[in-house]
Amino acid sequence: MNRSTGxxxxxxxxxLLLTAIMLFxxxxxxxxxxxxxxxxxxxxxxxxxxxxxxAGYRTVLDEQLPYLATSLVIGLGTVVLTVALAxxxxxxxxxxxxxxxxxxxxxFLVAQMIPGIIMAMGFYAIYLQLGLLRSVPGLIVADxxxxxxxxxxIFTAFMSGIPGELLQAAKTDGAGALRTFWSVVxxxxxxxxxTVSLFAFLWSWSDxxxxxxxxxxxxxxxxxxxxxxxxxxxxxxxxxxxATAVVASLPAAVILVLAxxxxxxxxxxxxxxx
Numbered sequence: 001m002n003r004s005t006g007x008x009x010x011x012x013x014x015x016l017l018l019t020a021i022m023l024f025x026x027x028x029x030x031x032x033x034x035x036x037x038x039x040x041x042x043x044x045x046x047x048x049x050x051x052x053x054x055a056g057y058r059t060v061l062d063e064q065l066p067y068l069a070t071s072l073v074i075g076l077g078t079v080v081l082t083v084a085l086a087x088x089x090x091x092x093x094x095x096x097x098x099x100x101x102x103x104x105x106x107x108f109l110v111a112q113m114i115p116g117i118i119m120a121m122g123f124y125a126i127y128l129q130l131g132l133l134r135s136v137p138g139l140i141v142a143d144x145x146x147x148x149x150x151x152x153x154i155f156t157a158f159m160s161g162i163p164g165e166l167l168q169a170a171k172t173d174g175a176g177a178l179r180t181f182w183s184v185v186x187x188x189x190x191x192x193x194x195t196v197s198l199f200a201f202l203w204s205w206s207d208x209x210x211x212x213x214x215x216x217x218x219x220x221x222x223x224x225x226x227x228x229x230x231x232x233x234x235x236x237x238x239x240x241x242x243a244t245a246v247v248a249s250l251p252a253a254v255i256l257v258l259a260x261x262x263x264x265x266x267x268x269x270x271x272x273x274x
Contacts, residue, residue, distance in 0.1 A: 026249075033057070033242035040238055056243030064244050067226030070136065071205055072251070074222055077140035078204035079197045082147040086196060087189070089148075090155020091181050095167060105156065108149040119145060120213040127214060134218030142210045147200035158192035159185060198259050205252055223248045 032040075033056050034049035093101045123142045124133070132138035162185060170180040186193070208224040215221055221229075227244050 029242050029245055033239055033246050035239050037237070037239065053239070056237070056239035056241075057247070059237070059240040060243045060247050064223065064226050064230070064247065067221060067223040068247070070220045071222040071224070071248075074136060074140055074143065075201045075204045077136070078143045078147060079200045081140060081144045082151050082200040083193060083196060085144070086148050086151030087155055087186060087193070088181065089152045090159055090192075091185055093152070093156045094159035095162070095164075095185070096177065105153065108152050111145075111149040116146065116209045117213075120209050123210070124213055134215050136215070136220050139207075139210060139215050139222070140204070142214055143204040143207055144200070146203050146207075146210075147196070150199065151196040154196055155189065155192050158189055162188055194259050198255060201255065202252055 031047070031049055034052040034054070035046065036051055036053045036055075039046060039051065092098055093105055098104075120142070123138075127133045127135075127138050166184055166188075167180055170184050175183065205222075206224065207222070208228070211222050211225050212228070216225060223244075227241070227248060230244055231241055
């Protein structure tokens with residue numbers, strides 16, 4: 001038992017050390033965001049902000065809120081569009097077994113391998129003709145193309161595990177395919193919906209390639225472009241730059257913490273069948 005306890009202690013220590021190494025950039029970002037301008041070039045730098053300031057965060061509230069609001073709109077729009085497209089597609093592939101469904105699932109898998117910059121250039125050419133460049137709806141559609149293939153695969157795997165007896169019972173009660181999907185399948189797929197929504201939001205929130213290609217210079221830009229422009233215009237105000245990065249990271253971090261148990265269930269759903 002002592003040997004087992006010793007091995008567990010070392011594993012825990014190594015895990016904590018690796019976690020600390022991976023999280024150190026996040027801590028340093030927070031540390032710099034609270035550091036005064038006159039302390040920024042100290043050598044060696046302070047490991048903790050001994051004379052901290054919130055000036056950087058006041059700057060963020062004054063200058064970056066419009067970018068954050070735009071990112072929130074884009075993220076929520078991407079979530080709604082992704083779930084609206086992927087959930088019925090996953091249900092059809094899992095339960096309705098359409099002809100060519102296997103090929104379609106394979107194409108969804110292949111679609112995830114296409115580099116984002118190639119898709120961005122394709123969208124640029126299309127949007128140029130349609131007049132959708134520098135528009136929020138256009139960016140929502142573009143961001144959804146990254147999330148939909150992954151979302152369909154998640155929904156298909158999860159919905160495959162729903163007992164066929166439940167669907168048969170709904171059919172016996174007179175429910176059609178659409179009513180069965182809305183009243184039976186979708187409520188039972190809550191974990192998959194949360195998982196897909198989380199990943200769609202994170203992808204759109206952190207997107208830079210599509211944003212830089214399709215909406216750069218427009219009236220409404222997401223926070224990724226806001227940080228990019230801010231670094232270019234204020235490359236000496238590192239506390240404000242890091243404060244912007246901290247504030248931009250908070251929504252995604254909070255959502256991830258709140259939804260982690262649903263994500264674990266949603267990702268593994270359908271992996272084990274009776």
